[in-house]
Amino acid sequence: MLKKHSLALYITWIVALAVIPLPLIILTNSRLTADYEDLFAYDVGILAYVWWLVIIFLSTRPRWLEKYIGIPSMYFLHASLGVAALIAATAHKFLSRGADHLVETTGDIAWYLAIVGIIYAIVFMSGWLVDRFKLLRQIKLKLSIICSHQVSVWIHRLNLLLILLIWLHVHLIDDFSEMTSFITTFDAYTYIIIGYYLLAKFITLFKTNGTVIANKQLAPNTQQLVIKLDKNDPAYQAGDFYFVSFRGSKLIGREKHPFSVTTAPKNDPHEITFTIQKLGDFTKKDPISTNWNKSIFRRTIRTI
Incomplete structure (x- = not known):
């Protein structure tokens, strides 16, 4: 580093x-x-x-x-x-x-x-x-x-x-x-x-909201999440990062974690993709797993 x-x-x-x-x-x-x-x-x-x-x-x-x-x-x-x-x-x-x-x-x-x-x-x-x-x-x-x-x-x-x-x-x-x-x-x-x-x-009380619309495993230690932002939320820029927390499920911790955006906003400025390496405690155990019920990921998230 x-x-x-x-x-x-x-x-x-x-x-x-x-x-x-x-x-x-x-x-x-x-x-x-x-x-x-x-x-x-x-x-x-x-x-x-x-x-x-x-x-x-x-x-x-x-x-x-x-x-x-x-x-x-x-x-x-x-x-x-x-x-x-x-x-x-x-x-x-x-x-x-x-x-x-x-x-x-x-x-x-x-x-x-x-x-x-x-x-x-x-x-x-x-x-x-x-x-x-x-x-x-x-x-x-x-x-x-x-x-x-x-x-x-x-x-x-x-x-x-x-x-x-x-x-x-x-x-x-x-x-x-x-x-x-x-x-x-x-x-x-x-x-x-x-x-x-x-x-x-x-x-930070005024946070961006969105819904996870896709969750798929790209490799054994790599997961991809696609999140749809609300229409009224500001569009993201290439290279942005979000502190994401998941709501609506007891199985997923409520703490915020930083993830970098891996897509460009030219196709859809309100649809964000995160490509996540499952290295830490949170990414290994919590929402970054295909073993979870997909409905869990169709929840409101908050980012700052």
Whole structure:
């Protein structure tokens, strides 16, 4: 995936890792009177917080960014920032000197939430380690009934609680609360990202509907789904992808999964074909199988 990088991908990494956190770090180091060790502890804490904000932004899957770097690269950046943020937060925790009880408590809870989130994501939302270690694979299989994809998504959204705790953590620190320029910028970062996230979630309430009109097996590990969109829905473009969820059957999970369109709209702009490789848990077990009753696939779907 990362053997060939576009210029846009390099720029995205630089902006996410360094450019976005830079104003807060400059304000901290120029306005706060403290020794080198304390400033460094504050700086890595700022990095962790800003990277978690970027993670929340990436979770909205902005179409304009996906257009330039692709969704696999976006997911990789999302996961990498999660690990980097936890490392930075850990350095901040152990390098920071004693603080007020409430300040320390809010920071510790946020840190524990980050650890839980990373472990859960590695085991249940990524195959990178699970595919390589038999024990993790067995744990995932035993808990897969309880820890569905949708449950995993909600647990992943604990990042919002983590952000709230860190926001409170910073506001409780006297040195920062007295720096008007820093707090104003800090709050602007937070409100803009959370506002963008809430707006994106609101927009996804207006989803495209369609009906699966064909489901056939092209090869042992390849399935083709043809979906007819409603007449009032916008026509698709070649190269588009949809986050598809199936409705109307207890047998099919309700979680959304991304599939790329493999047809051009020149013949019928409202009829979409997905050619799907049955590689992951969802595509192997759920709707991507000819063993299912065909009526199951004549259901309303929703895409975003």
